[in-house]
Amino acid sequence: MKKATKGAGRDGNHIGVDLGLSDAARKAAATLLSKALADSFAVYLKTHNYHWNVGGMNFSQLHTLFEGQYDEMHGAIDGLAERIRALGHTAPGTLAEFLKLATVKEAQGGLTGEDMVRDLLDSQQALVRSLRKAESELGELGDVVSADLMVERIGASEKHAWMLRATVGCSGRHAGSRSPGGGASGDAAARRRPGQAAP
Numbered sequence: 001m002k003k004a005t006k007g008a009g010r011d012g013n014h015i016g017v018d019l020g021l022s023d024a025a026r027k028a029a030a031t032l033l034s035k036a037l038a039d040s041f042a043v044y045l046k047t048h049n050y051h052w053n054v055g056g057m058n059f060s061q062l063h064t065l066f067e068g069q070y071d072e073m074h075g076a077i078d079g080l081a082e083r084i085r086a087l088g089h090t091a092p093g094t095l096a097e098f099l100k101l102a103t104v105k106e107a108q109g110g111l112t113g114e115d116m117v118r119d120l121l122d123s124q125q126a127l128v129r130s131l132r133k134a135e136s137e138l139g140e141l142g143d144v145v146s147a148d149l150m151v152e153r154i155g156a157s158e159k160h161a162w163m164l165r166a167t168v169g170c171s172g173r174h175a176g177s178r179s180p181g182g183g184a185s186g187d188a189a190a191r192r193r194p195g196q197a198a199p
């Protein structure tokens with residue numbers, strides 16, 4: 001049997017992991033998966049937050065839309081964490097760890113329903129970009145199962161992004177706008193409603 005992995009503890013890793021991937025490759029894959037898990041959790045939690053706090057005339061529609069998306073993501077998060085465990089590593093599972101690993105910004109308070117949708121759209125698209133990079137790197141490591149998992153998550157997030165984009169009436173490219181919590185540039189003009197004057 002393979003020698004105990006350095007740093008192994010009571011999580012079963014001391015039994016030895018021999019999956020045809022080097023220890024270094026498994027460790028690198030677990031690191032990539034941990035980031036994907038943290039970013040997925042951040043988007044999941046933000047979606048759940050907005051499900052709770054959305055208000056206004058479109059309350060019912062947005063409350064239901066957000067629920068469908070956080071429900072789907074909840075199951076996916078479990079799969080990402082369990083893949084890390086299958087590789088013989090420990091999955092991050094505290095808010096402190098997720099905050100450290102995640103690149104998607106947290107939810108903001110006081111947003112309108114429309115701004116919540118735009119913020120979630122930006123977050124889902126940021127997640128897609130991050131997962132796409134992870135998929136490529138996992139493929140290079142030879143971890144085809146984790147790479148396949150990324151492909152699955154990219155497809156799910158792209159579908160969530162489409163529904164959010166359709167909800168705010170954007171077609172094709174998202175006009176480069178980023179919501180206040182989206183993490184990147186903002187284009188106030190693109191977010192202004194037709195007929196709404198510039199401030």
Ligand SMILES: [Fe+2]
Nearest residue numbers: 051052063067
């Ligand atoms: Fe609910």
